[in-house]
Amino acid sequence: GAVVSQHPSRVICKSGTSVKIECRSLDFQATTMFWYRQFPKQSLMLMATSNEGSKATYEQGVEKDKFLINHASLTLSTLTVTSAHPEDSSFYICSAPLAGDEQFFGPGTRLTVL
């Protein structure tokens, strides 16, 4: 299968700081990537669809000014959590489709905001 990487795998930050998470498709190009959030013992929640060269599409209830997404190249999408607060602590996962609808996931980033 295709390989998607994420960095960092874990981050702990103080309330009010911004955190950038990178998602890379290592062996294929991805014009579309997806960003998910998962709270403990809960299901995946799609936050936004990242589109290379254009604006991201956000799901209802997700603040686009708080979760900034940039998809500057065919292999890299970034999610920046601006002014993070403890309620933003979660497991953030990106995915990219390889062929058709098959999505391959990055290993995830666990964010803890103190």
Added chain:
Amino acid sequence: QKEVEQNSGPLSVPEGAIASLNCTYSDRGSQSFFWYRQYSGKSPELIMFIYSNGDKEDGRFTAQLNKASQYVSLLIRDSQPSDSATYLCAVGGDSNYQLIWGAGTKLIIKP
């Protein structure tokens, strides 16, 4: 509103038995169907995908699709303790590659 429904479980199955996981979906126009496995604290991993009615086998895993009844299932033969995980059903069909996700079924394989 497109929906994918799964029983949250937990589903407890003895080691060596067949585990059967089920999923129903609301959009009759759905074209692609996926099963992902997610271990606690890890990201989902693609196990199987199926596009056509019928069965698709891959090792100990069999995906079954019935579009008329709008359900898809995953059978795991000779269940092992390492199969214990949450299994997510996902359904696609839109041109933007977006998948609709079920909430997942927690599977526990008892030694």
